[in-house]
Structure formats: structure tokens, C-alpha cells
Amino acid sequence: MRIFLTGASGFVGSAIVPELVRAGHRVLGLARSDASAEKLAAAGVDVHRGSLTDLDSLRRGAAACDGVIHCAFSHDDFNDYAGNCEKDRGAIEALGSALAGTDRPLVITSGTARFTPGRVVTEDEPLDASTGGGPRAASEQLALSFARRGVRVSSLRLPVVVHGDGDHGFVPMLIEIARKTGRSGYIGDGDNRWPAVHRLDAARLFVLALEKAQAGARLHAVGEEGVPTRDIAGVIGRKLGLPVESVPKEHFGWLGAFFALDTPASSALTQARFGWKPEQAGLLADLDHGTYFARA
Known part of the structure; x- marks a missing residue:
């Protein structure tokens, strides 16, 4: 077609x-x-x-x-x-x-x-x-x-x-905020989850x-159904050598409203109906071993 x-x-x-x-x-x-x-x-x-x-x-x-x-x-x-x-x-x-x-x-x-x-x-x-x-x-x-x-x-x-090489979405924004503020933050207890x-x-x-x-x-x-935001902040802090701590939502500017979301989601029905299986690295592994922290 x-x-x-x-x-x-x-x-x-x-x-x-x-x-x-x-x-x-x-x-x-x-x-x-x-x-x-x-x-x-x-x-x-x-x-x-x-x-x-x-x-x-x-x-x-x-x-x-x-x-x-x-x-x-x-x-x-x-x-x-x-x-x-x-x-x-x-x-x-x-x-x-x-x-x-x-x-x-x-x-x-x-x-x-x-x-x-x-x-x-x-x-x-x-x-x-x-x-x-x-x-x-x-x-x-x-x-x-x-x-x-x-x-x-x-x-x-x-x-x-949605992550991977070339990502210019929320995760790179969190990394830049951590670089600028000198700390990798999460909101509340960081138990809220991002699929x-x-x-x-x-x-x-x-x-x-x-x-x-x-x-x-x-x-x-x-x-991935839901990755705790505290874990995302933890990898960012470790990769940048920065402290990881709870911060107010306002720390992230307009992005804080999204980073505070707890919105786990399932793909079980999609996988069963279409035979689709995720095969690539998960978010934390991609942060650890991908290109997110490379700077030109």
C-alpha cells in the first residue's frame, strides 16, 4: 500500500x-x-x-x-x-x-x-x-x-x-532542569507513575x-505500565552527580503539572489482540545506557 x-x-x-x-x-x-x-x-x-x-x-x-x-x-x-x-x-x-x-x-x-x-x-x-x-x-x-x-x-x-535516541520531550527537559538547578527532583514521595x-x-x-x-x-x-518518577529522578541524579530530593511542583515550571501525574496504563489487550510485544530497552535502562546525557 x-x-x-x-x-x-x-x-x-x-x-x-x-x-x-x-x-x-x-x-x-x-x-x-x-x-x-x-x-x-x-x-x-x-x-x-x-x-x-x-x-x-x-x-x-x-x-x-x-x-x-x-x-x-x-x-x-x-x-x-x-x-x-x-x-x-x-x-x-x-x-x-x-x-x-x-x-x-x-x-x-x-x-x-x-x-x-x-x-x-x-x-x-x-x-x-x-x-x-x-x-x-x-x-x-x-x-x-x-x-x-x-x-x-x-x-x-x-x-x-516515548523515549529513545533523539528524544526532545519531557525527559530531556527534566535533565536540563536538573542541570540548571543543581538537583534532580521529584514531587511528593515520587511514587506517582509514568507509563x-x-x-x-x-x-x-x-x-x-x-x-x-x-x-x-x-x-x-x-x-511499561508505570515507572515511579522518583526512580526517573534517581537515574538523572546519578548520571549528573547531583542530589536527588523531593521538591515543590513549581520547581519544574509548567512541566510540574505533568511530572506530578500518576497515570499508569496497560497494553495487555493490545498485546493479546495484535501480537505486539515491547522488545526495546525500558525507560530507566535507556536513561542509563542511551544518549540522553551526551552533549554536543
């Missing part, structure tokens, strides 16, 4: 590309800049210029392909999460509309974090904005509604931490969802 991939040059998307190629698919990658286009071309990807806000370009890309994986998400302004989610909904509407009535696959990206804290979330639980699901819940609900419009749509939920997955494991699941998921399916790309 020819697959339209948004976010193709990003952290997760660039890992999906070789998985698609190994599975025998051709890739049409969305690129919003010359740098992204050059990166995709070098990887043997056909380039489709556009962006998440250029809805006509999204519709053209989807209509020209046999399936779509939508893993792009705007991170231009971390302080405007609601606005970023609104862009995501617009993109999903454009992609889904282009595929309506075709029974072609559309895999969209969601998350596991927006549920009731302190309990293990499963795939069968719907993400509901009215019960704390936040603005991204509306994106998942919109996407899955296309199952009634002849699209084989599925939602692949990523955990709070995690390696980007290469997540990439394999995106392809399985594309090929096998039924319309309306929800999948969890969760390699």
Missing part, C-alpha cells in the same frame, strides 16, 4: 518510516519545511508539502494513498495545549473526510494520560472530555466517529513518555494498527 504519513520527519514518525518500508509499503510523507523535505527524500520517502493547518494539502495527501497514519502534533507552543488540540481536530476532520466511504485505514495518535489518576487505564475505556479527558479527548472521539462513515479508523494511544514506551516499539505498533486494526479500535503503545 501507499501510506500517507504525517509527522514523518519527527521523533516517532521517522521510526515509523522504516517499519512501513520493511512491511512492503510506500510512504508519502508530509513536510512543512525544506529541511523536513530533504530529510524525507534522503530516507527514500516521497515528499508531500503542507502542514497541519493546510487542510487542502492533508485532503490531497490522504486521497492519493491507500491509508493514513497521522502522528503529527503541533508542539510549537507548549503553553497553548488547547490550541494545539484544535489544530489536531482540524487535521483529523480533513483526513477522515478524504477517506470517507473507502474503508481505507486511518490511524490517529492519542494519549493515555487524560484519565482518572491513580488507576491503570485499559484500551477499552473511552477518552471522554466531560470526565477529565481534556481537549485531546475530542480529537479521539472525532476520529473514531469516522468508523460510521466508512473509514477503518483506529486510535493509537501513546504514554506520557513509557520506546519509539521503535511504538513504531511497530503503528504499522500493526494500519494493517490489522478494525474500525473503532483503541490500542495502547505502552511498554
Whole structure:
């Protein structure tokens, strides 16, 4: 199949590309800049210029392909999460509309974090904005509604931490905060848990969802159900030679709201239904032996 991939040059998307190629698919990658286009071309990807806000370009890309994986998400302004989610909904509407009535696959990206804290979330639980699901819940609900419009749509939920070489998300931010403040902190007793997955494991699941998921399916790309944040801080402190201690949430700025989350999630149903097994290093091992502490 020819697959339209948004976010193709990003952290997760660039890992999906070789998985698609190994599975025998051709890739049409969305690129919003010359740098992204050059990166995709070098990887043997056909380039489709556009962006998440250029809805006509999204519709053209989807209509020209046999399936779509939508893993792009705007991170231009971390302080405007609601606005970023609104862009995501617009993109999903454009992609889904282009595929309506075709029974072609559309895999969209969601998350596991927006549920009731302190309990293990499963795939069968719907993400509901009215019960704390936040603005991204509306994106998942919109996407899955296309199952009634002849699209084989599925939602692949990523955990709070997707880790691996090239990570530029929450964990590198925690490392930089530790460097700047001279201590590696956790909040409260540090027993709150972050689920995690390696980007290469997540990439394999995106392809399985594309090929096998039924319309309306929800999948969890969760390699580890919940890593205590105190343990994350412990590895960071040891690698940097800094004290590890409990600190106020404000120590982390806006990131404190996320580092305080206790959002364990299970992938047991996904593993049983799709034969997916996490194979890569876990988060703490990746911190210990990966490239997180290398500086150019």
C-alpha cells in the first residue's frame, strides 16, 4: 500500500518510516519545511508539502494513498495545549473526510494520560472530555466517529513518555532542569507513575494498527505500565552527580503539572489482540545506557 504519513520527519514518525518500508509499503510523507523535505527524500520517502493547518494539502495527501497514519502534533507552543488540540481536530476532520466511504485505514495518535489518576487505564475505556479527558479527548472521539462513515479508523494511544535516541520531550527537559538547578527532583514521595514506551516499539505498533486494526479500535503503545518518577529522578541524579530530593511542583515550571501525574496504563489487550510485544530497552535502562546525557 501507499501510506500517507504525517509527522514523518519527527521523533516517532521517522521510526515509523522504516517499519512501513520493511512491511512492503510506500510512504508519502508530509513536510512543512525544506529541511523536513530533504530529510524525507534522503530516507527514500516521497515528499508531500503542507502542514497541519493546510487542510487542502492533508485532503490531497490522504486521497492519493491507500491509508493514513497521522502522528503529527503541533508542539510549537507548549503553553497553548488547547490550541494545539484544535489544530489536531482540524487535521483529523480533513483526513477522515478524504477517506470517507473507502474503508481505507486511518490511524490517529492519542494519549493515555487524560484519565482518572491513580488507576491503570485499559484500551477499552473511552477518552471522554466531560470526565477529565481534556481537549485531546475530542480529537479521539472525532476520529473514531469516522468508523460510521466508512473509514477503518483506529486510535493509537501513546504514554506520557516515548523515549529513545533523539528524544526532545519531557525527559530531556527534566535533565536540563536538573542541570540548571543543581538537583534532580521529584514531587511528593515520587511514587506517582509514568507509563513509557520506546519509539521503535511504538513504531511497530503503528504499522500493526494500519494493517490489522478494525474500525473503532483503541490500542495502547505502552511498554511499561508505570515507572515511579522518583526512580526517573534517581537515574538523572546519578548520571549528573547531583542530589536527588523531593521538591515543590513549581520547581519544574509548567512541566510540574505533568511530572506530578500518576497515570499508569496497560497494553495487555493490545498485546493479546495484535501480537505486539515491547522488545526495546525500558525507560530507566535507556536513561542509563542511551544518549540522553551526551552533549554536543
